[in-house]
Structures are given as C-alpha cells and as structure tokens.
Amino acid sequence: MAAAAAAAAAAAEALSRVADVEIDGGGVFKYVLVRVRAAGGPGKDVVRGHGWAEYHADLYERTAQELAQQGLGCECLGGGRLSHHPEQKKIHVYGYSVGFGRADHSVTTEKLKAQYPDYKITWADEGY
Secondary structure (H helix, E strand, O other): OHHHHHHHHHHHHHHHOOOOEEEOOOEEEEEEEEEEEEOOOOEEEEEEEEOOOOOHHHHHHHHHHHHHOOOEEEEEEEEEEEEEEOOOOEEEEEOOEOOOEEOOHHHHHHHHHHHOOOOEEEEOOOOO
C-alpha cells in the first residue's frame, strides 16, 4: 500500500512540473492541446505552440517524447492556430488540425488567460 501511495505521489509531482503553456513569444503558428497523464494518476491539459512546426504532429511528437522522458504519457486532443501579438497583448485562437481535429479552443483560451492574465485572448472555430 505504501509503495502505491509513493508511486502516486511521484506521478503527481512529475505532472506538477509540466508547464501548462509553452508557446512562441509572437507570430502565427500551429498549436496542440495535449492531455498529460501520470501512470494510474490524474491528468491535465497543456498547450504547446511553436512556429518551427510544419505539422501539428511535429508538435505532438516532440511533446510526447519530452513527457515520456519524465515517465508521463499523453494524448493529443486536437489542434489549431495561435496568432500571438505581444506588442498589443493579444492572442487569437482559431482553426483546426487536419490530423488531430479541432481542439476545444475554449479550454486553450482558459489556459492562455492563466499564463497571460494581462492579455486580451479570443477564439473562434472559423479559419484554418
């Protein structure tokens, strides 16, 4: 019983070290919404968006590799695009991923609002 509790605590600790949001500092780029899980434990949703990614799968694969090194699993919940304008303190969430489908942009928006509380963050299902 103690071993199971210790494993659950370690899983929760690993999960707590995963940043909720990692996106580029500006520009228009693809993003994925990923559910991260600790083995047998709780999970949380995280946002990853970077301009280097040609495809949404590139973002997901790198994220999955990084999480696996920490003993965490994940699944892609969908994707879209972010238009990040730091000089105006605005982020717009829109579009979809051909391979993973449309992420729940409302969830992404809430994650971004927590990370960027002084920004105006909007979303729409339109666009690609």
